[in-house]
Amino acid sequence: MSLNKGNCIIGQSGGPTVAINASLSGILSEILHSKLYNSAFGMINGIEGLIQSKYITLTDFFKTQESLDKLTITPSMFLGSCRYKLPNSNENPQIYEDLFDFFKLNNIVTVFYIGGNDSMDTVLKLSDYANKTNQNVNVIGIPKTIDNDLPITDHTPGFGSAAKYVATSLLEIAHDSYIYNVPSITLVEIMGRNAGWLTAASALARTSYSKAPHLIYLPEVPFNVNKFLEDINEVRKTTKNIIVALSEGLKDEDGNYLAAKESYVDSFGHKQLCGTGKYLENIVASNIGCKVRSVEINVLQRAAAHCSSKTDLDESVLLGKAAAKLGASNVTGQMVCYERKSNTPYQIDISSYDISKIANQEKCVPLEWISKNQCDVTSQMLDYLRPLIQGEPTITYANGIPVYSDVSHLCQRKYYQL
Amino acid sequence: MSLNKGNCIIGQSGGPTVAINASLSGILSEILHSKLYNSAFGMINGIEGLIQSKYITLTDFFKTQESLDKLTITPSMFLGSCRYKLPNSNENPQIYEDLFDFFKLNNIVTVFYIGGNDSMDTVLKLSDYANKTNQNVNVIGIPKTIDNDLPITDHTPGFGSAAKYVATSLLEIAHDSYIYNVPSITLVEIMGRNAGWLTAASALARTSYSKAPHLIYLPEVPFNVNKFLEDINEVRKTTKNIIVALSEGLKDEDGNYLAAKESYVDSFGHKQLCGTGKYLENIVASNIGCKVRSVEINVLQRAAAHCSSKTDLDESVLLGKAAAKLGASNVTGQMVCYERKSNTPYQIDISSYDISKIANQEKCVPLEWISKNQCDVTSQMLDYLRPLIQGEPTITYANGIPVYSDVSHLCQRKYYQL
Numbered sequence: 075m076s077l078n079k080g081n082c083i084i085g086q087s088g089g090p091t092v093a094i095n096a097s098l099s100g101i102l103s104e105i106l107h108s109k110l111y112n113s114a115f116g117m118i119n120g121i122e123g124l125i126q127s128k129y130i131t132l133t134d135f136f137k138t139q140e141s142l143d144k145l146t147i148t149p150s151m152f153l154g155s156c157r158y159k160l161p162n163s164n165e166n167p168q169i170y171e172d173l174f175d176f177f178k179l180n181n182i183v184t185v186f187y188i189g190g191n192d193s194m195d196t197v198l199k200l201s202d203y204a205n206k207t208n209q210n211v212n213v214i215g216i217p218k219t220i221d222n223d224l225p226i227t228d229h230t231p232g233f234g235s236a237a238k239y240v241a242t243s244l245l246e247i248a249h250d251s252y253i254y255n256v257p258s259i260t261l262v263e264i265m266g267r268n269a270g271w272l273t274a275a276s277a278l279a280r281t282s283y284s285k286a287p288h289l290i291y292l293p294e295v296p297f298n299v300n301k302f303l304e305d306i307n308e309v310r311k312t313t314k315n316i317i318v319a320l321s322e323g324l325k326d327e328d329g330n331y332l333a334a335k336e337s338y339v340d341s342f343g344h345k346q347l348c349g350t351g352k353y354l355e356n357i358v359a360s361n362i363g364c365k366v367r368s369v370e371i372n373v374l375q376r377a378a379a380h381c382s383s384k385t386d387l388d389e390s391v392l393l394g395k396a397a398a399k400l401g402a403s404n405v406t407g408q409m410v411c412y413e414r415k416s417n418t419p420y421q422i423d424i425s426s427y428d429i430s431k432i433a434n435q436e437k438c439v440p441l442e443w444i445s446k447n448q449c450d451v452t453s454q455m456l457d458y459l460r461p462l463i464q465g466e467p468t469i470t471y472a473n474g475i476p477v478y479s480d481v482s483h484l485c486q487r488k489y490y491q492l
Numbered sequence: 493m494s495l496n497k498g499n500c501i502i503g504q505s506g507g508p509t510v511a512i513n514a515s516l517s518g519i520l521s522e523i524l525h526s527k528l529y530n531s532a533f534g535m536i537n538g539i540e541g542l543i544q545s546k547y548i549t550l551t552d553f554f555k556t557q558e559s560l561d562k563l564t565i566t567p568s569m570f571l572g573s574c575r576y577k578l579p580n581s582n583e584n585p586q587i588y589e590d591l592f593d594f595f596k597l598n599n600i601v602t603v604f605y606i607g608g609n610d611s612m613d614t615v616l617k618l619s620d621y622a623n624k625t626n627q628n629v630n631v632i633g634i635p636k637t638i639d640n641d642l643p644i645t646d647h648t649p650g651f652g653s654a655a656k657y658v659a660t661s662l663l664e665i666a667h668d669s670y671i672y673n674v675p676s677i678t679l680v681e682i683m684g685r686n687a688g689w690l691t692a693a694s695a696l697a698r699t700s701y702s703k704a705p706h707l708i709y710l711p712e713v714p715f716n717v718n719k720f721l722e723d724i725n726e727v728r729k730t731t732k733n734i735i736v737a738l739s740e741g742l743k744d745e746d747g748n749y750l751a752a753k754e755s756y757v758d759s760f761g762h763k764q765l766c767g768t769g770k771y772l773e774n775i776v777a778s779n780i781g782c783k784v785r786s787v788e789i790n791v792l793q794r795a796a797a798h799c800s801s802k803t804d805l806d807e808s809v810l811l812g813k814a815a816a817k818l819g820a821s822n823v824t825g826q827m828v829c830y831e832r833k834s835n836t837p838y839q840i841d842i843s844s845y846d847i848s849k850i851a852n853q854e855k856c857v858p859l860e861w862i863s864k865n866q867c868d869v870t871s872q873m874l875d876y877l878r879p880l881i882q883g884e885p886t887i888t889y890a891n892g893i894p895v896y897s898d899v900s901h902l903c904q905r906k907y908y909q910l
Contacts, residue, residue, distance in 0.1 A: 090668050119673040150667035157672075241893050246795040249568035250508050252902040254575075255537040278892060283900035314903050369790050377664040381798055383892065463892030474696060474801065474881030475659050482701035484670040485732050 079110070080183035082401060084132065085117035085124065086218075087189035087196065088157065090150040091232025092379040093390040094218045095479070097188050098153070099146040100394020101216075102136050110402040115180065118489050120156035121187070121196050124176070125169060128489050141479075146387055147467055148478040149379035154489075159192065160199045163206070170203045177211050184212045184401035190219035190230075194409060194433035201407035201429060214401040215409035215429050216393060220376045222271035225437045226427045227411035231393060232376070234386030234462035237275035239378045240264055241463060243371055244279035244317065248286035251315040258365040259306060259316045259358055262287070263351035265375055267323040270294050270439045272375070274451045275459050276319035286317035289449045293323035294439045297332060302354070303361050305449045310362075322350050380476050384465025389422065396424045420461035497528070498601035500819060502550065503535035503542065504636075505607035505614065506575065508568040509650025510797040511808040512636045513897070515606050516571070517564040518812020519634075520554050528820040533598065536907050538574035539605070539614050542594070543587060546907050559897075564805055565885055566896040567797035572907075577610065578617045581624070588621045595629050602630045602819035608637035608648075612827060612851035619825035619847060632819040633827035633847050634811060638794045640689035643855045644845045645829035649811060650794070652804030652880035655693035657796045658682055659881060661789055662697035662735065666704035669733040676783040677724065677734045677776055680705070681769035683793055685741040688712050688857045690793070692869045693877050694737035704735035707867045711741035712857045715750060720772070721779050723867045728780075740768050798894050802883025807840065814842045838879035 084101060086094055098116075105111050118128040130153075136142050145152060163170045177185070187197045194215050201213035217224045220236035244262060251260050264273040270292025279286060288309045291297060309316050324332045336353040348356075351368030358366045389412065397410045408426040415421040443455040470477045483489070502519060504512055516534075523529050536546040548571075554560050563570060581588045595603070605615045612633050619631035635642045638654035662680060669678050682691040688710025697704060706727045709715060727734050742750045754771040766774075769786030776784045807830065815828045826844040833839040861873040888895045901907070 090671060119671075123673060148667070149664050151671045154673065155671040238892055242798050243792055243796070245893055245896070246567050246797060247791060249566070249797075249896065249899060250791050250795040252899055253508060253537075253569045253573040255541060255572065255907065281893070281896075281898075283898040370788065371792075372787050372790075373665060373668050374661055374789075374792075377668040378661070379664060379667075380660050460891060465892075466887075466889055469884075471884055473878060474656055474883075475663055475699070478663070478667065478699075480699075480701040481667060481670055489673065 079112065080181040081113045081115060082111045082184040082186060083115040083117060083129065083177070083182050084153065084186040085120045085188070086151040086153045087120035087155055087187060087193040088219065089190065090155065090376050091218050091220050092149040092235045092377065092382050093231040093386050094188055095148045095152050096146045096387045096390035097216045097218060097231055097394035097397070099142045100391035101186055101398045102132060103139065103142050103391065104395040104398035105133070106136070106139070106142070110398055111184070115182065116153045118484070119154040120158060121160060122156035122158035123154065123489070124173065130483060144477065145479045146391060147379055147382065147469055149377045152479055152481060154484045157192070160196050163199065163203045174203070174207070174209055174211065177209070183210060184214065186214050186216060186397055186401060188216040188218055190217070190221070191224055191432070191434055191436060194429055197409065198407065198429045198433040204406065212401050212404070212406035214397050214406070215432070216397045217409060217411070220272060221266050221269050223269035223436045223438065224432060225435045226432050227409070228414040228422065229412055229462055231386060231390035233271065234383040235381070236272055236375050237278065237459060238383040238463035239375050239381045240272055240275050240371060241278035242381055244276045244287060244319065245281065245284065247369060248279065248284050248317050251317060256365055257310065257314050258367070259318065259362070261318045261320055261351045261354055261358070261366070261368040263320050263322050263349060263368060263370045265371070266293065266321050268293055268436060268438060270321050273319050273321040274439060274455055275463070277451050277456060278459055278463060287319040288313060288316050289318045290451060291318070291320050291324055291449060292439055292444060293321045293325060294441060295444060295448045296327040297324040298327060299357060303358070306358065306362060320350055320354065324350050379478065380469055382467050383463045384467045385462060387467050393424060400426055417457050417461065497530065498599040499531045499533060500529045500602040500604060501533040501535060501547065501595070501600050502571065502604040503538045503606070504569040504571045505538035505573055505605065505611040506637065507608070508573065508794050509636050509638050510567040510653045510795065510800050511649040511804050512606055513566045513570050514564045514805045514808035515634045515636060515649055515812035515815070517560045518809035519604055519816045520550060521557065521560050521809065522813040522816035523551070524554070524557065524560070528816055529602070533600065534571045536902070537572040538576060539578060540574035540576035541572065541907070542591065548901060562895065563897045564809060565797055565800065565887055567795045570897055570899060572902045575610070578614050581617065581621045591618070592621070592625070592627055592629065595627070601628060602632065604632050604634060604815055604819060606634040606636055608635070608639070609642055609850070609852055609854060612642070612847055615827065616825065616847045616851040622824065630819050630822070630824035632815050632824070633850070634815045635827060635829070638690060639684050639687050641687035641854045641856065642850060643853045644850050645827070646832040646840060647830055647880055649804060649808035651689065652801040653799070654690055654793050655696065655877060656801040656881035657793050657799045658690055658693050658789060659696035660799055662694045662705060662737065663699065663702065665787060666697065666702050666735050669735060674783055675728065675732050676785070677736065677780070679736045679738055679769045679772055679776070679784070679786040681738050681740050681767060681786060681788045683789070684711065684739050686711055686854060686856060688739050691737050691739040692857060692873055693881070695869050695874060696877055696881060705737040706731060706734050707736045708869060709736070709738050709742055709867060710857055710862060711739045711743060712859060713862060713866045714745040715742040716745060717775060721776070724776065724780060738768055738772065742768050797896065798887055800885050801881045802885045803880060805885050811842060818844055835875050835879065
């Protein structure tokens, strides 16, 4: 297996999820137990930080399985993140030469990069450069994103936990809305700029006694305000308290984001956007006139590790382990993927796929998984989603709050400029 | 004990918490095991619903301890709520006559009312009327509110769970903010219109590695924008990512709510408020100019039962049990209270107190528990708060989401008008 024993380096990039550290933990766990590499380094703030020579020795931080188990349930990125697009190697060869000099100097034979579709562009560029220049460095991508919008892989690490948080929160918001003897409409804005997967997951909040969300709007379907008001009025005929799940990325029929439609000028003269939920709240208030509120679930949908999906975290660890093995074999330019074998019982295999077919691509919700009335999802969608939110990891609490891995190194002066 | 065996009726009123059903569960549990009453009725939508003859027989819904255990962890109100101020009995004697006729007809000897300071006004008026008219009906108040602003009782049911959710979310938001190599300021808006207890609880998010929230602003102290900007600039000297906890109820030195200071006119010509967080976000962006975002934790801080404090729920059940016993003895016009005996080890007793000293009163944070620099809380505050968020109840999950009590009766047509 470990043909090229040496060191490896791992980076995390893009927006946070609660499973991106689980994949890191999986890689490190495999290294700890299988001794695939001598040392594992970690880029601080992704490839952008590494270009500035910011890195740590991960094998110093995680010497035991116990420390890795804590890392597995830690939200956001232990290594920090960046949103940085590597220039092409012919545009800026110096960056590549410096990076590969660093790899050589530190006997780094594998680069692992955990991220979304933009981050996979980094994997593609590094692996292409290594091939072109005949360097003995494998580059492996590990997916993550709460948006679930990466192609090829059945789903992405982090999505199941975000989906569980959204569904749980929706049910709790429904309980909160049923209590008054007054008709009400609650609009819940959910993340996902172009892909509606996470908004669709709100449908998992439904129980035998609660049909919330009563309406679901995904960004894959152009949004029509008149139809939206008709949909609400139809539900109002039978339902006192209505919950509507909205993607933050809803666009009108001309392709304009609703969030950009209502703005105001603050006291400093700056234009401020109101957001999709607030915009539609104003429309509902003006046209329907009952009690209306909008709730933005905000950053907690990508950070609320206390409400993670065990399935998501377990799979993310396995994906990290598979990536570690793959990187230690003679494979490069691949992303590890989930392949679904069956829904009942839920079974996945882990495989890998050519990164050039994945980088910079976006997988949206197929239109046939959106119901004909365009304000709900189909049973196929529910069958796809439901396995991903199953199970609750064991979270240790101290002083009443969850115990996560210490991330204070991310705030150390040597790693940043104020 | 049960001198006046008969029936009882229970109501819930005011804003939701995740512990208000735990107190209901405690009352019903005591009744189930001690047979203090023959039947327990439940007002649907509080005293306002009862005036409209809306009620259910609770002993039909909860026949087993198992069903009560599920009720204990169910967020919001099983019986629905109202925000209704009973008129004085001399202004509208008919309402009182009708209510007490209903009590007599149904052999109701005790009324339990679970709520905040406004709801305790109902307890006061009903018990005064019963006394004045020599009716054999005891009226007992059970506190609840996430605001923790009821006098006499050491703290209120629901507060500990909201505090645990706020502290947990703050820590997770901190993890989310540390990852970029860019200075940032995150403003987190927390509920509490006049009392800063819940905002103070954000301090419980601090760990050995994370000092967030770095600044805390309570509504008990008049808010000065210049001092706020100076405070932030001071923290910026040493800290890359700053988290600020803000009460939604911050007021300037003239007593004006900050939330009312910035408004905009929407496309329909209606004035819309921006909220405290958004208002200060605009101020920070204009004056400091680094990356700024504001996060409103919103209704989940009072509804997120999946993140409850076991201490809070256990105590709320005990409080309900104590109330049940009190109501079955010859006591009326009292609210059950927590009395703190010690912080370490944490010990409380349950007592009761004259409702006339509690109704319509508000307990704010004592100024000596706010630090001298007015942007933090003292160690006494932390010693007071910490015991209240300890422990995690066992939550059963099905299909990946928590299993709560069926509240579909709240949406039944017979109980509401569309």
